[in-house]
Amino acid sequence: MAIFGLWVINKAGGLVYQRNFADGLTQMTSNEYLVLAGTLHGIHAITSRLSPTGTSSGAHVIEAETFKMNISLTATGTKFVLLTSLAEPSANTVLQKVYEAYADAVMKNPFHNPEMPIRSEGFDIRITALIGTGHT
Amino acid sequence: MSTHPPSRFSVLSSSSLSSAELLSPTNTSARFSLPSAPSITTATTGNQKTLSRPNIYDRPLNKTRTAEVSAPAFAFLFSEVVQYMQKRVSGINDLERRLNTLGYRIGTRVLELMVWRAESTSKAPKREIRFLPALMTIHTNVWKAVFGKPADAIEKSVQNDDEYMIIDNDPVITRSISVPRDMSQLSCSSFTAGIVEAVLDGLGFPARVTAHNTPTNDFPLRNTILIKLEKSVLEREELFK
Numbered sequence: 233m234a235i236f237g238l239w240v241i242n243k244a245g246g247l248v249y250q251r252n253f254a255d256g257l258t259q260m261t262s263n264e265y266l267v268l269a270g271t272l273h274g275i276h277a278i279t280s281r282l283s284p285t286g287t288s289s290g291a292h293v294i295e296a297e298t299f300k301m302n303i304s305l306t307a308t309g310t311k312f313v314l315l316t317s318l319a320e321p322s323a324n325t326v327l328q329k330v331y332e333a334y335a336d337a338v339m340k341n342p343f344h345n346p347e348m349p350i351r352s353e354g355f356d357i358r359i360t361a362l363i364g365t366g367h368t
Numbered sequence: 369m370s371t372h373p374p375s376r377f378s379v380l381s382s383s384s385l386s387s388a389e390l391l392s393p394t395n396t397s398a399r400f401s402l403p404s405a406p407s408i409t410t411a412t413t414g415n416q417k418t419l420s421r422p423n424i425y426d427r428p429l430n431k432t433r434t435a436e437v438s439a440p441a442f443a444f445l446f447s448e449v450v451q452y453m454q455k456r457v458s459g460i461n462d463l464e465r466r467l468n469t470l471g472y473r474i475g476t477r478v479l480e481l482m483v484w485r486a487e488s489t490s491k492a493p494k495r496e497i498r499f500l501p502a503l504m505t506i507h508t509n510v511w512k513a514v515f516g517k518p519a520d521a522i523e524k525s526v527q528n529d530d531e532y533m534i535i536d537n538d539p540v541i542t543r544s545i546s547v548p549r550d551m552s553q554l555s556c557s558s559f560t561a562g563i564v565e566a567v568l569d570g571l572g573f574p575a576r577v578t579a580h581n582t583p584t585n586d587f588p589l590r591n592t593i594l595i596k597l598e599k600s601v602l603e604r605e606e607l608f609k
Contacts, residue, residue, distance in 0.1 A: 340447050340545075341545055342449075342454070
């Protein structure tokens with residue numbers, strides 16, 4: 233069980249935070265991460281319209297053969313994406329705590345510009361404390 | 369607004385107003401017109417008035433338990449304060465000076481409120497006239513009144529006789545602030561320094577108070593409030609001996 237990476241996608245589909253933890257996925261260039269995040273943003277928008285039973289909050293988990301993507305959408309449109317191994321049980325709690333750290337260390341930081349890449353030392357520290365090396 | 373047209377439009381049916389008129393900013397008077405504001409109308413009806421919470425100005429001053437402000441709410445406010453000021457200053461020193469001024473305005477009130485709360489009921493009200501007890505009061509009472517916990521340490525400068533330090537390992541107001549690297553000199557605790565300066569001034573110990581980041585491994589946010597006393601204070605302290 234492992235946590236491979238964390239993305240934060242702003243409401244326009246831009247990748248504002250990306251960090252890798254445990255090894256196990258191919259490393260990509262920052263540009264490729266940006267493209268993937270934009271693609272996921274689009275897919276997520278489509279999945280939220282696909283529901284046969286009215287409104288939907290969009291995809292929550294996308295499973296692949298070797299990893300799964302856990303997506304959490306906030307009320308303000310920010311998406312937190314956690315890439316984990318298939319058996320990882322703590323993804324949802326971790327995402328909730330990431331949201332908490334984001335609210336505390338990013339949104340209350342006067343030196344952060346909304347919708348811009350997150351360069352907040354406090355957030356990095358909180359995430360390190362939360363996920364560490366990604367091995368759970 | 370379109371469903372409840374303000375009274376001065378009552379001769380017109382709401383449909384006779386074009387939608388552009390309803391949406392134009394000059395036409396939004398209904399939002400500000402007093403008779404239709406719900407808060408005013410409920411206040412005048414006697415029955416509901418007793419249910420509503422007392423106005424902030426009518427609450428007793430010496431009740432501290434219910435008078436606490438939520439720290440996250442303050443964090444957002446303080447964040448906006450810093451952003452607002454950052455747009456209007458030319459450098460870090462200027463920003464710190466402005467935060468200090470803002471804190472000073474709070475400090476004068478904190479002192480007054482604190483003395484009122486602590487001494488108004490006592491039979492022999494006292495006032496600190498020696499510097500060290502006054503410093504202890506700031507370390508414990510002011511910090512408790514403002515931040516809900518005492519400061520962590522008081523130190524005296526080894527090199528300079530007129531310098532004292534109050535140390536806070538985890539300052540409440542900067543907990544959510546990450547200063548970018550190119551501004552690493554900035555300490556948002558200048559706000560706290562302003563509070564301390566005002567309290568010292570109010571007690572009759574004029575001083576220049578500044579804030580400095582002094583991080584340690586255990587406490588990355590550790591902050592030192594440096595108090596540089598005016599000469600007159602030291603001379604007066606000498607006379608007491």
